[in-house]
Amino acid sequence: MLRKLSLALAVSCASNGMAWAAEAPLSTLTDLVSVYQEAVDNNADLAAARAQYGAQKEVVPQARAGLLPNLSAGADLNNTRTELDQPAMTATRSSTVYQATLSQPIFRADRWFQLQAAKSVNEQASLQLSATEQNLILQSAEAYFNVLRSQDNLASTKAEEAAFKRQLDQSNERFDVGLSDKTDVLQSQASYDTARANRIIAQRQVEDAFEALITLTNRQYNSIQGVVHTLPILPPAPNDAKAWVDTAAKQNLNLLASNYAVDAAEDTLRQRKAGHAPTLDAIAQYRKGDNDGLGFTNPSPTGQRYGGDAEQRTIGLQLSIPIYSGGLTSSQVRESYSQLTQTEQQREALRRQVVENTRNLHRAVNTDVEQVQARRQSIISNQSAVDATEIGYQVGTRNIVDVLDAQRQLYTSVRDYNNARYDYILDNLRLKQAAGTLSPEDLQALSRYLKPDYNPDKDFLPPDLAQAAAQQLRSRPAQ
Template identity: 80%
Template sequence: MLRKLSLAIAVSCASSAMAGAADMPLPTRTGLVSVYQEAVNNNADLAAARASYDAQKEIVPQARAGLLPNISGGADINDTRTSIDQPSAVISRSGTVYRATLSQPIFRADRWFQLKAAKDVNEQAILQLSATEQNLILQSAEDYFAVLRAQDNLASTKAEEAAFKRQLDQANERFDVGLSDKTDVLQAQASYDTARASRIVAKRQVDDAFQALITLTNRDYNSIEGIVHTLPVLAPTPNDAKAWVDTATQQNLNLLASNYAVSAAEETLRQRKAGHAPTVDAVAQYEKGDNDSLGFTNPNYTGQSFHGSVEQRTIGLQVNIPIYSGGLTSSQVREAYARLGQSEQQREGLRRQVVENTRNLHRAVNTDVEQVQARKQSIISNQSALEATEIGYQVGTRNIVDVLDAQRQLYASVRDYNNTRYDYILDNLRLKQAAGTLSPGDLQDLSRFLKADYNPDKDFLPPDLAKEAAKNFERPTER
């Protein structure tokens, strides 16, 4: 009796271990949106970015303070002893003076430009924080689907191991009855051992993927919801690279932040140039103390001074004209010119990178759309080829090496199909991030295609593949 080692049989063998647990309740599975919400609440990188923004936004009130009134108060306590030779005498004077000073900048061009630069830096910080928050959306999806990718890879590797085990058992049976030599057994054993080693590595990769999810959210996970095979695989809308590039140059958050970086550098240059300009401040001062401390002299009586408390009030303008500061201002102007050039070139480099990434990701999504269908058909074709090779082996026209190679190609096509599915999902999200349109709503849309009772050992392939492969294999024999 002919015993086929088709994909359907291998999958059945790989998932048979689950049959005993069929009556057990399924573990609670976490969805994509829940993972993202946990990341928003617990991600350390996002918390650090928010703290950095909270610190950086204080630059605006600090710069504004340079244009607002400054009020200060103080006191002087003095004890002065003066010795006179002719006539010999010692004069002691002591007292306390209290003063309050109000200073209001009237013309401070440098501080005004400093405030404008601070506002631009604040806007840049807001956009950088938004870019970090947007990147967390993508990172949540990448880590989430990395787990599903690893689980599907493990499931296909387990199915491959089961298929090679059946091939090894069949080779041993054929050797026992004299239908094959020892070489066939050794070839099958080597393939089985390799598949077993691959399954061990795949298991570790699943654990590593879960660990990355734990690091992202600071929460343990036992299982997560899987993506169904009915997820629409469609070209991006609009399917026009130029339209995506135009959107990216207008909405990419990092590119918008770089615009504010240039504006801030321009205002800083104006601030440095204003270091050559005069400054004008209005100053009002009030002083009160005893006459010994203030040294007030009665103008009607030369050489006489008042005793007791004295008050003084002063209001005036202070004008300062910079003449020479050792070349400091000129040096700061040259530095600001260089910083402006640096920020402009960084913006241009980022713009080119955004354009490149957007075009590449647009091509990648379209390629993924074609590849998903091609990879799916490749599984059907490889399964049919495997079954045909098995028949050839049974009748002696093929050897066991052909069968083992066909099996490896089949499971390689399975992994390629699943990898392409996840590449399609993530490339779509990356394209939206490059265009600046990625939002939590995109994760909500994906969550509609998540399956709460997803079982990788049974669901790593579309349910129709085994049926289609069987049809393709039987059709030639009917003729």
């Protein structure tokens, strides 16, 4: 007689007879926080972002230098040969002059606004680096839970393969004793072959997910800790989309960085306009050398130069009034106006996108909460459907196709349940990132619900559902 195949039995078959890898020792299971720490220490994108910030923050001292004193020193060494035709004579004169010049800007409006723009650029770069660091938190979680998602998908696919293999064996037994025809065997064989192909694909997806984790952290992983099924599935707090949007408007790092980008563009425009303003510098110069080099003449009626050393000290103010530079300054002002408009519109576009993302993610989390509960119940419902269909098959009211479809729906519901769980976790983190509140503490909180001895082949299904399936199997007599 046909023996019924419950979900618990299929899981047992899959975990005992078709495990894709040996169960890893407890000490080799890596947790979420460790993966994130490895990413912080080894991620190439983060290292590049830090180096980029190190370069960008130098714009402030470079701009400040234009307002600070400028001291230079130098020397002139000359050898001059002079030849005269009338009267014919040749004279050679050598001169050596040492000089030092100190310049202190007094009024440089363009350089002042350049410094203000540089400070805004520095703040923008700092926030962009913080956004990259925050995004690494989400990237680490996505890579981590994608591994768990693929492992659970593989486990359920193996359980499905085991179920269809057992169904194929039972169809062969029934065919051998004349209780079914060849069609049942062929249908079972087709379902088993499809499940086997799906299991091969699922195996590759696990390896791909681990590869993404390795790329993120530059570390090798054999296995990671999984999420227990007792993880609380709760609506976002507060469960008010407007509150989340208001928080995002104040704390979203990319949006805050765009504010400084607008400030920098405004100061750059002021800098360009200041190109029409006069400039005033204080100049102090000291020169020492022989008299020929300095160009002094002997205070004699003949005006004859004389040799010897001399010193020259000069202190004064240098005023420069720009009058016309070929239209360069006016063109730069128009350019800055356009760039300011561009930056303002980019900020507005980003603000709208942040609002949209925040609202969408808020809805997504609430939907995920309902999805997890519904998918969990669908496993029980589909298990009951499998039992009822198998009974109908035995009494002749259902055919083998109905049985196979019911089993297929059962394992699909298992995969949908696990996908809903991981979507809930990641959408929560994405919502916090959109609001600008995502931090490593969120990963710490998730780590409390990780199972140190997690085995995907056994733990992909909630234990209470597996127990319910086993109890259901024991409560019904074998047919």
